[in-house]
Amino acid sequence: MSTLFLLKSLTVANGKRLLKQFPAIAAVTVLLLVFLFFSGSFIADHIYKEKSREPFGVAVYIPETEDLGYNELIMTMLQNTGTVKETMKLYQVSSLEEGNRMLSEKQVSYFIMIPEGFFHGLVSNELPPIEVAVQDKTSVLSYIANEVFMSYARYLSVDLAASYAVNEGAKILSLSDDERHSLLNTTDYAYLDRALAKDSYLEVLPATSEGAFSLKQHYTGVAFLLAVACAGFFLIPLLFAVRGGVSKKLAVSGVKRGLIFCSDSMVSFFAYLLLLLPGCLVIQIISRSFSIPKLALLLPTALILAVLTAVVTGISGSPFSAGLLYFVLIMLLLYIGGGVFPLALLPKAVTFLSGYLPGEALIRWCCTALFGGL
């Protein structure tokens, strides 16, 4: 009997058994995929713990002798600033005593005292320093408030420096008062825009995505891969059964292990491909990322799973131990490849290993085949 004939006979026998069981395997895979998809969605939503920081109190004192219009303007501007809204609660106090009392009663952590003549100083460029009192010099809250208000002071300083430069420049160029005022107004508007409309120069993005894919897409890819890989639990007993049935014949014919391995790999490859292709097409259609060329990535995915199945079947003594070994290997591959926890959360040694094992590539190929984008 030629080797090729033996290989063909063995593969056909395996294939026939596989086709009989395939509807059941496909049904279990679909059920498993649904369960894993919902589990993956939950994990994607909860893997990065959410934290919140309660806004802390900040008292502001503006002396009554100052222009009331300025007072209101400054308070409204401060209260409407995104950073202040997010991190603190502002209280305008009517006296220094009130502010100090709030500080000692721990109602506020930070107390800003605007000195008399401050707003006039903005025009005359003779600014008295702003006084600040804190509840605790070493507390992180004091530092946060300090960072925010020092930033505002920096914005103001930049504006003042610009106004000074414009004034001095206008003097040298002998510009009229109207021209100078017009230049100063333009300057103030420009700096107000940079300081208050900061958010239009900034986009806040989640750092949770895994490569080119969102965390939800990543875990959908993992769910898809795991559901298909679990078909191995049905394939292993099937391969064992065929081998058991013809083992004597094979022994008499002197068939080598390599031939059985090839046959097992081929049957497993087709089984995995039969599960991967329609599953991927359905998900592509649902996620509206239909792409035939991307499906080519399912070939190496199916091949790696098939080789793993064939190797495990070849080295194990019973379907039970083979199934268990296959399970452990698949879970290990997924863990090291970032399928359970994102790679950034894994220990450095594991991250190092992931570069040498196919887990990460398998997940990436599945995600690319499902959602596109390389």
Added chain:
Amino acid sequence: MQQKNRFLVCIKRIFSMQLYLIMLLLLCALTVTYHLLPTKQQETEIRVALFSEEDSRFNENLISSLQEGSPLFKFYAVSDKDTMVQDVKSGYAECGFFIPQGFVSSYAAGTHDLVISEYVLPATTLQASVSEVLFSHLLKLSGAQVLSETLNNRELTDLIRTYYDEAFSTDNAVSVTEVVAGPYHAPVTSKKVNLPIFEFLCLILVLSSLLSVLIVLRDEESGKYVSLSTKDKTFMRLFFASAALLPVLILGSLSLLITGAPVIQILLLLLITVGLIPCAAVLSLGMKKSTSLLKVLPFVVLFTLILLLILSLSR
């Protein structure tokens, strides 16, 4: 006496299973590892990663300005965007900023063509304060450019640059009395590495109960219980389940005590064990073939693993 002997036989047979012994040994190894692991010192510094595509002189100025001007946030430059995102994801940095090439010119002109990307996690709480600090330094460094672009007056531009720099060296800038105690000294916290011992114990309990079911099913298939009455068969089912689960409970409780787990976890372990004994007995009654159990075993383990992961994440 007869029942006692039967129970002892059950224990002997359970302990003759290699897989069962391996699981118990793994539990012991995990406990010893936990005990030997040194306490990890955790710094609570608030780091901010920065990757800029602008020219190197501007980047150097920005980083040094941020490092000198911020006593709370530790700004540091990274060599590429991926490293910045990885640092944020791993929790090393509170957040990360990406400044695209040409941003400063666009910012100075106020065109909003290019924006800075701030990468955050759901756990990031200080993104607004950090971005405020960054933008104030950015405006300080690009202030003269903003002025030149805004006024669009060639004659003024050169004069403006000179006077703008002069203004910063004089005392007419806004000054705020420093109230914080110099650079922020983040407290160093000690933390033991968290090993999933309780989750592993739950998994062993489920696997042990399934192994006991497997033994009962194989015994029934080989006709070992033919001479036993229905009552005795039920006892055998319960004995096997107890023989498999009780050693795990005892060893597990000890392991939890050694690792300093809360008492509630030990009580929960007891509750799961008590619940699994009748479940295993009922399962061995309901299942016909040991091969069927072998087929579903990996799925049961997979479901258990995923449920444990979900439970630990929702805690």
